Structures are given as C-alpha cells and as structure tokens.
Amino acid sequence: MKAIGVFDSGVGGLTVLKALRRAMPGRDFLYLGDTARVPYGRKPAAMVREFAREITGFLADRGAEAVVVACNTATAVALPDLKREFSLPIWGVIDPGVEAAARATRSGHVGVIGTKGTIRSEAYQKRLEARGMQVWAQACPLFVYLVEEDLADSPEAELLARHYLDNRPPIDTLILGCTHYPVLAPMLSRVLGPDIQLVESASVAAESVRGMFGDEPAPGPGRITHFVTGDPIAYEHTAAVIGGVDGEIIALPVSELRSAPVEK
C-alpha cells in the first residue's frame, strides 16, 4: 500500500495530518515540513509555487499516491499549477475550509483569517462569494508566531486577536485559514463569544481524502515518516506546541529537494 504525502511550510500541517490519521488510521503517511524555508506567509507567490512543485515532486518520487497540501498559503498560490503538472490526486485545504463554512453558516455572513499570502490571493473570498456568501477577510500575520512561541493562550494573543478581529462586521462563522490556527481556537472562542462558530479545513479535508481512498485494512497503525528541510531537533521542539511528532524524522537538505526528479 502506497503512502499519502502531506506537506506544509513547517509544523502547522500537523493539525491536518492528525485529522487524516484519525480518518485513516491504517494508512502510511509521508509528511514534509519545509522548516528551512518557513514561513511561507510573507513570501512572493512565485517563490512559494516553486517550493510546492519541488516538494510535490519529492513526495511523488518517494511513493506518495496522493498529496495533501496542508498549508493554506501554498494551496492559495500553487494548487492549480500542481494539479496541472502532476498526475496524482492532490488536495488543498481551501476548498475543505469553504465547505466547512458553508455547512456551518446560517446567516451567510462568513469571515476568514489567514497569512498575508493567503488573504492577498483572495482564494477563500472568491470561492465563498461564488457560493453566495458575504465575506470578510483579515490577514493576521502574527498569529502563526503566537502558536510557535507557545503563546496561544497569552495576554499578547488576546490583544492581537482583538486588534485583528474587533472591526469585523456581523458574521456567524469564522474560517481559520491557516493550519496553525486551530491551536488558537480556545482563545479565539473566548474573544469572539459564543455566537461565532470557528471552522477549519482539517476534518473536511480528511473526509474528502478518505472518500477517495478509504482506510485500507492494515494489521496495525500506519507508518508516519517526517521529512524536514531544517533541523530535526528544532522541528521536534517546535512541533511540541501542536501536540508533538510520532514516527521517524529524517533530515532532508533543501538541495536534495531541488535535485529530486519531478514526475510530471
């Protein structure tokens, strides 16, 4: 049984990996955290697109039969190109986030928060509007660091959340449009109050991938392999704020990623 590839700029995509494993516990997964080049959020779209192509090529080459782009910024700027260039099934996290919002909203007034790159791409806004929703979008460039600095539930976090969110129009649903943000959910719920539902991509994405592949019977839990372009020790330390890593961690210098044969 071949593996499912999952990638993100760093540790954020581990929230998606967790949902995928919950849906398909017998599957093998290859996770790639591009920690040598994190963060993607402020980088030019063309640069992130190139990174995403290299990584998808690497995962395909290592035997992934499908790839989940577990990073909103990369999904926003690279998914159409990846789908055109590679023959294997590729999922992003934006359509699942849109689907989750469509299921949750009653008023049709939806907000979305994410990195500068994600919000600037308007990928969420266009899809939500195409489905008849009214959209408010806000870039929250410091939210990723609240998570990575283990400040998800700190006074700074509340201060920044109020700064970014207090000017919102009436919405009943907020899409957490960055795979780091689920870690902020308890703090955001407190700041936003009980009338706004927080939705994220992970569980709908996992449902969609499982819908295609199903969970194949396996004697035990699937094997998880983490490739990291930065340092494995630093990766494990940062990943602790997102619930930690299980499985093998393999160092993968960016230079090897660049020279990986790209299957088109």
Add this chain to the structure above:
Amino acid sequence: MKAIGVFDSGVGGLTVLKALRRAMPGRDFLYLGDTARVPYGRKPAAMVREFAREITGFLADRGAEAVVVACNTATAVALPDLKREFSLPIWGVIDPGVEAAARATRSGHVGVIGTKGTIRSEAYQKRLEARGMQVWAQACPLFVYLVEEDLADSPEAELLARHYLDNRPPIDTLILGCTHYPVLAPMLSRVLGPDIQLVESASVAAESVRGMFGDEPAPGPGRITHFVTGDPIAYEHTAAVIGGVDGEIIALPVSELRSAPVEK
C-alpha cells in the same frame, strides 16, 4: 589576512555585521545564519549551547581568527563555554550592551528587553547590577517576528510595545537586547518618548573587536561570505527587512555543521 566569523540564529546578527564592517571596512567576514534552527529564543539553553559550539567550530575550521556571537540568546547561554573550549578570541553582544548602557544612563535606572531565553538567563541583569545599576527586564518574544514580517512600524508593533513596556518603572535607558531590535528603534522611540535612550550592542562590540585587530590595510572592501543552514533564497528574502545581504550566500546543511571538526 584571516577573516572574522560572526553568527546568529538568522538574519538579526546582520545588524552587528553592519557595525563591524563600518568599523573595519577592509576586513573579510564569514557570517553564519542558522536559519534551519531559528528561532533560538524559546529553545532550551543546552540546545542553543550545542548549536553555538558546532557553529564556532565550523567558523574556526573555515579560517576565522576570531568569532563574534551576534545573538543575545546564544551569548547569554553559551559564551562562557565557548571561551573555555576554543582558543581563538570570542566576543558576545551582552558585555557591549551593558557597556553602552553604562555610558548612556544618568539615573542608573536601566531597562533591558530581549527573547525569553536571554531574559531568563539573567545575563544582562547580573552584569548591570554588578555595575551598580537598577535593572528592569522584560521578555518580548514577539518582537523578532515584527521585524521578520516587515511589521516593525505597524499598528501591531505599537500595540505590543505598549503591552510589553507600559508597566516599566522610571528608567532613562533601554537596552535592545536582541540583534533584531535595532530595526524597531524608530517605533520604540515614539512609544517611549524622548526621555528614554535606546542603546544596543553593535557599535560597542565593533569598537571592541577593532580595538584588538584594527583595520588592516586592504586594496578594497573586504569580502563577505554568508553561510546559511536553511534556504539561501528564503534567507535573502528575510534579510531584506534588515537592509539586505551583500556577498556570496552558501547553503550549509546542518548535517555538515555537525560533522565539522571542532578545534578546541
């Protein structure tokens, strides 16, 4: 003529490199940005100490005749060990920051801001108190990201600065105890008003290194080589917020750093 080695967890030390080059324009410099393992600020002291040892060994091996630890976190937790283990002259950025504060203060009431690691180490506090100053110390873990996200002069920056600094006692001098922070100086000056002087390590550190070596006559400007453990393209992009990079950029996988022979 041998080079002077300079290192930091990432791009922050470029503020120190700039001061060193201004003081010694004919010198060659080897700069190492450990971007595969950035940030150091929240990592355990023993981990940062190990990183600093590997890097100092690498720079010595590449011909550095002296090393400047251009990172406050690494200086705070690793400098004594490095001095003990290596025979070449090694400077940190904390003693120069203390010296700059001692020259600037009139009241003897001094503040210091830095990463969690730097503040927790109490390296500044002990040295300032030993010189008879009254010290207020505050960790500002999100300030690094304001710089790296190009938000040094944003509403978020002011909000966080007020959060971290509004509870200060009366001080007349504030040490910017992280090599990223000089980029925040215009915003901090505005928040703190004209009665508080901001001081940093770079120029005093450069003065001290120059005092030992002098600027040797050279036909033209010295050569700058940047080694980065993360991705060179990502490094160049992030470095733009600190005034950019000149010189060659060489990718250096962490695995090579680990196998570098350590000169003791």
